Amino acid sequence: DYFEGLTSIEEEKRLKQYFESDRVKPEHRMYKTLFAAFSQEREWTSPPARLPRESKRKPFNLKLWIPLSGAVAACGLLLFFTTPFSRFQKPDYVVIVNGRHITNAREARCYADRMFFEAEKEMKESFRPVIRARQITQNMDADKIFEGVHKSITDRQTQEK
Numbered sequence: 001d002y003f004e005g006l007t008s009i010e011e012e013k014r015l016k017q018y019f020e021s022d023r024v025k026p027e028h029r030m031y032k033t034l035f036a037a038f039s040q041e042r043e044w045t046s047p048p049a050r051l052p053r054e055s056k057r058k059p060f061n062l063k064l065w066i067p068l069s070g071a072v073a074a075c076g077l078l079l080f081f082t083t084p085f086s087r088f089q090k091p092d093y094v095v096i097v098n099g100r101h102i103t104n105a106r107e108a109r110c111y112a113d114r115m116f117f118e119a120e121k122e123m124k125e126s127f128r129p130v131i132r133a134r135q136i137t138q139n140m141d142a143d144k145i146f147e148g149v150h151k152s153i154t155d156r157q158t159q160e161k
Helices: 009-020 026-043 062-082 105-139 142-160
Strands: 095-097 100-102
Touching: 009 026, 095 105, 100 105
Parallel strands: none
Antiparallel strands: 095 100
16 A cells, blocks of 8 residues: 555554564565665755746847847948958068068068178178289289399398498
């Protein structure tokens, strides 16, 4: 009768006391763990049930949202077309190096400095033979040579006397 839900509260209390005691007959021992679980179940607390609050919000008003969304879209388009975008603006200058466009001023300046240094180095290297030839020409000046020879001859002549 208990498992069919036909017992009264009084009978259920007596069954609970019987299965909690040590006098349970061997043929009823298999139900003892079941009744122990029922008694523990009462000790477990479940979170209090919350009833949903009544919503005080008004239902979705389509007549209000259509003009409002149109105004937001118009403002967005106005901002989009009136705000200058840096990606569409052309840079003040472009340096093309080996087919690569450089628009960063710092990078272009570094590249130019490096190229000027290389050009100066090349110029010094290419003028080195000219400078050496000029030095040789100055050293091989006939007037200086003859003047030096003449001086050494006169020095010897004065020493011999």
